[in-house]
Amino acid sequence: MSAPDSRRSIFLGRMPLPERNFIADALRAETVGGVLLLVAAVVALAWANTLSGSYEAIRDFHLGPAALGLDLSIQHWAANGLLAVFFFVAGIELKRELVAGELRDPKAAALPVIAAICGMATPALVYAAVNAIGGGSMRGWAVPTATDIAFALAVLAVIGTSLPSALRAFLLTLAVVDDLFAILIIAVFFTSTINFLALGFAVVGLAIFYLLLRKGVRGWYVYVPLALVIWGLMENSGVHATIAGVAMGLMLRCTRRDGEQQSPGEHIEHLVRPLSAGLAVPLFALFSAGVSISGGAVHEVFTRPETLGVVLGLVVGKALGIFGGTWATARFTKAELNPDLKWPDVFAVASLAGIGFTVSLLIGELAFADDLVLADEIKASVLIGSLLAAVVACVLLKLRNNKYRKLCEEEERDEDHDGIPDIYELDKPEYHLRMAAILEAKAAEHRRLAEVASGTHTGDDGPA
Structure with a gap:
């Protein structure tokens, strides 16, 4: 393959080491949370399909x-309360991407942002086409339109x-941009009546939150009670309460x-992500993913335009759009x-982004x-669309x-054991000196072992 033109930017090239390390740590936490999310979804399905009476009684309590x-059902607390923690973390991720990550450079950000927008628009168009015909x-x-990064990992x-x-x-950046547009969709399209007094007080609370941050005030005992008040006001305003979480995350x-x-x-x-990934999102899944799955229900999914549109949007629309x-x-x-890498690798990741789960469930409840x-x-x-997208992505990824x-x-190789992967040191003269010394020491050891084996090795006391 010919070398890339030095004047052309490299897509999916090597990231700076600090960015790579930060993303690796974040994705490890998301992976653990995703496994818990997967377990919660399985438990919810098993519970709802075996002891549906107790499941519904607890969910609707x-x-x-x-x-x-704030006299809300358990399901409502999970969707509006616990997911506010999830969107708070999403707000921090978005802020970091904008100021220090992939989205800080408009030219570099153009590709993942456009890919994410197409990955949201195409599923919506697929859904609209299916329902227009049906x-x-x-x-x-x-x-x-949403991607669940934790479930995908x-x-x-x-x-x-x-x-x-x-x-x-690339997958994480897609999910971050997805979250941003999901927030906008929820705020714009799923807000019917607004209590302007409650909304006004919520905005005042957010302003106080921002000023305290700018003044350098510290202490969870200041911010947690204030955050709860802001959340309660937002819940009463008619605007979806998770918007409060995003707004506070963006202020950090x-x-x-x-x-x-x-x-x-x-x-x-770093402190809140385990709470979000390990508790908030799995509990939301537990009280939202419990639906009756029978032969008739599965048949209904593939014959009713609304449900077929969702399945095709996730499996086909997401992959083609991204x-x-x-x-x-x-x-x-x-x-x-x-x-x-090859373009089929990009298509495999695009297919993996068809796992919508958390935010898709939330938007489905609101819609x-x-x-x-219905x-x-x-x-x-x-659930079915996310499962099919996962199967398709797994087959494509396993091939490579x-x-x-x-x-x-x-990427992980560290021959000189200095804690920095060798691939990040290839252009440093001191790295090559260290590697030369290591190779020389290994060669000397191999020579000594060969001499010992042949009986010609000479130590301080004469022949071996």
């Missing part, structure tokens, strides 16, 4: 102070497939100052694909809140697994 407008409801157009962990860091970073500083090993945003994300947007953008910006039967069928279609394993080993 109400608690909370009615005087504050005479279904257009209310669910946003359901297949859990699938990779379960099947034992390793992705090179560039592909994982995610750039490092002199002497800082972590920015405040990175530090808080791949098509990526290829077209690279083509017109003359970006050169990393020579270690069909007045039709509980809402459950939409949930079933999200040997190549991925070699790339990952190359």
Whole structure:
């Protein structure tokens, strides 16, 4: 293969070492959370299909102070309360990507952003086309637009497939941009009536939150109660309460100052991510993924336009949208694909992004809140569509697994044991001096062993 033109940018090339390390740590946490999410979904399905009475009784049980407008069902607390923690982390991720990650450079950000937009628009168009032909409801157009990064990484962990860091970073960036547009969709399209007084007080609370951060005030006992008040006001305003989590996440500083090993945003994300991935999202899945799955229900998913639109949107729309947007953008910006990778690798990751789960379930609940039967069928279609997307992606990724394993080993190799992968030191003279010394020491050891084996080795006391 000819060498890439030095004037052309490299798509899916090597990331700077600090960015690579940060993403690796974040994705490890997401993988663990994804496995818990997968377990929670299986438990919810088993519970709902064996002891449906107890599942529905607990899911629909109400608690909370009615005087504050917070007498909510367990399912509502999970969707609006616990997912606010998830979106708080998403807000921090987005802020970090904008100021220190892949999205800080508009030229570099163009490709993943356009790919993510196409990966949301195409599933919506697929859903709309299916329902226009079949005479279904257009209310669910946003359901297949989301990507669940945790679930996708859990699938990779379960099947034992390793992705090179560039592909994982691309998947993470897609998911971050997905989350941003999902937030906008929820705020714009699923807000019916607004209580402007509650919304106004929520905005005041956010302003206080921002000023305290700028003044350098510290202490969880200040921010946690304030965050709860802001969340409660947002819940009563009619705007989806998860928006409060995103807004507070975006306010955190995610750039490092002199002497800082972590920015405040990175530090808080490190503390809160386990709560989000290990508790909030799995509990949401437990009380949202419990739908009746029978032969008739599966048949309904593939015959009803609303549910078929969701399945095709996730499986077909996501893959074609992300791949098509990526290829077209690279083509017109003359970006050169990393020579270690092929375009089928990009299509495999695009297929993996068809796992919608968490946010798709949330949007499905919001879109069909007045039709509980159809809402459950939409949930079933999200589960089936995500499963099919996972199967397709796994088959495509397994075909290249040997190549991925070699790339990952190359990325991790540290022959001089200095804690920095060798691939990041190839252009440093001191690295080559260290490697020459290591190779010389190994060669001397091999010579000594050969002499010992042949009986010609001479030590301090004469022949061996």
